[in-house]
Amino acid sequence: PFSPVTHSAATDRGTGPGVTNGGSGHVPSSNGWLEPNHSSLHTLESFSEDSLRPCKTSTPSKLVNPVVTNKIADSSMLKVKFAPTAVLEDVQPIRSAAFHPRGELIAIGSNSKALRVCSCHMLSDSVQTLVREDGCQDLPVLFKRNRHHRGSVYTVAWNPAGNVIATGSNDKSVIVVGFDADNCISNTTDREFSFHKGTVRDIHFHDDATMLSVGGGDNLLHLADVEKGVEVFAYSGHTATVHTVTSHKDTLISGSEDGTIRLWDRRSNTCTRVIGAALGTQGKSGISSLSLNNFGNLLCASRDDGLCMLYDIEMGKLLAAFSPHTPVTCKSVQFYRNPRYILSGSYDGTIALTCAEQVLLNPDVNCTEILGTHRDKVTRVTWHPTKQAFASCSADRTVCLWTAKEGVDD
Numbered sequence: 001p002f003s004p005v006t007h008s009a010a011t012d013r014g015t016g017p018g019v020t021n022g023g024s025g026h027v028p029s030s031n032g033w034l035e036p037n038h039s040s041l042h043t044l045e046s047f048s049e050d051s052l053r054p055c056k057t058s059t060p061s062k063l064v065n066p067v068v069t070n071k072i073a074d075s076s077m078l079k080v081k082f083a084p085t086a087v088l089e090d091v092q093p094i095r096s097a098a099f100h101p102r103g104e105l106i107a108i109g110s111n112s113k114a115l116r117v118c119s120c121h122m123l124s125d126s127v128q129t130l131v132r133e134d135g136c137q138d139l140p141v142l143f144k145r146n147r148h149h150r151g152s153v154y155t156v157a158w159n160p161a162g163n164v165i166a167t168g169s170n171d172k173s174v175i176v177v178g179f180d181a182d183n184c185i186s187n188t189t190d191r192e193f194s195f196h197k198g199t200v201r202d203i204h205f206h207d208d209a210t211m212l213s214v215g216g217g218d219n220l221l222h223l224a225d226v227e228k229g230v231e232v233f234a235y236s237g238h239t240a241t242v243h244t245v246t247s248h249k250d251t252l253i254s255g256s257e258d259g260t261i262r263l264w265d266r267r268s269n270t271c272t273r274v275i276g277a278a279l280g281t282q283g284k285s286g287i288s289s290l291s292l293n294n295f296g297n298l299l300c301a302s303r304d305d306g307l308c309m310l311y312d313i314e315m316g317k318l319l320a321a322f323s324p325h326t327p328v329t330c331k332s333v334q335f336y337r338n339p340r341y342i343l344s345g346s347y348d349g350t351i352a353l354t355c356a357e358q359v360l361l362n363p364d365v366n367c368t369e370i371l372g373t374h375r376d377k378v379t380r381v382t383w384h385p386t387k388q389a390f391a392s393c394s395a396d397r398t399v400c401l402w403t404a405k406e407g408v409d410d
Contacts, residue, residue, distance in 0.1 A: 077341050078355055078369045080388065082402040086122050088139035090114070093395040095379045096155045100181055101162040103385045105142070108399050109153025109167055115177075117143035117165075117184055123389050123403060139401065142184040149175065157203040159211075164226060166211055168200025174213050176226045191229045195222055198241065206247045206266070214242035214254055221245060221254045221264065235264050237271050244289050248296030251313070255287030261301055263313075275301075275311060289332045293339035300342055300356070302330035308344065310356060320359045324352040324368040332381045343371075343390055345378030351392050351402075372402065 092111035099106050108116045119140040151171035158165055165177045178188025198217025205211055209227045219242055221235040240257035252264040260276030285305040292299055299311045306327040310319040325346035332345040340357040351371045358367040374394035383390045388404035
């Protein structure tokens, strides 16, 4: 089902995504964005949604390979072609996937209630050149539970050590599985957490033993100790379903259907900041996904209207807003390990790569390139931890691994 099709990204996308509040928000350095130029940052009040121009994207019909356009920013990663390398097909939509911290495995959750762990051996450098442009391999399943949950598996996550998998479902439960990654077997009795009152939408490990989970029903952010099997704290404040959660050091961050992003202090268990009301977003468009760069100072948030925002955590400033897809839900965003680049997946079926550095420094050029499409909504995108590769999940019942056909320096 993955036949590459040649198309013109420049024609399909027009002149590029709309961007506002570009400015020189950060000074690039050899190590990434380490030197914020605070004098040029834009305030929250300077943001205007009316000034955004949604980008033009053709309606996706099949998975396609990207084509390099000459009208993109002068950024090496945007010129890389990614090709589908391996695929797994299910009988139901696939909602979530997460790479093992070492990168040799990927855990997959779907509407079929199953949990799978698959091998990513085809991403090794020794076989990367064997990928043909007109096809890809089957993703080998090494571990499978057909009825892992009583409902659809909405989210899956590994702990940093790679010896625990946590999954969340619309059966309102979180299941924690001890996992031996070397032998691909479950090596402990599962723990089930049932403190949620609605669908569990996202899970994030704060550290090896501490897990964050969010969802609907109670609109809470739950913090649990996975080793002791107990809930530690429940953070209240959101007024609608909480879709996404992340963290850095003692700061926990959650995004909700109520249009706000909340920052919480883990030490005092209090909300320290609410992002949203000052942007004019509260009650207008829900927050669908969050991603922090690897320095923990820059936050990317995607929304149900397709808009993405870059926010400086340390200064409390909105830096920019951009639209990498058509104006439907941008369901998933993730910073690359080089924080200049952001991967995103949309309900319009497209997967995009945006050069965030260019969004900030040169907003008049096309800062986004479409990498490929699915035949239905893209529900999750995630970078491989060490390689120029990523995975995409879709309502077309597939998860696909993509690799760079010709890699470049990060």
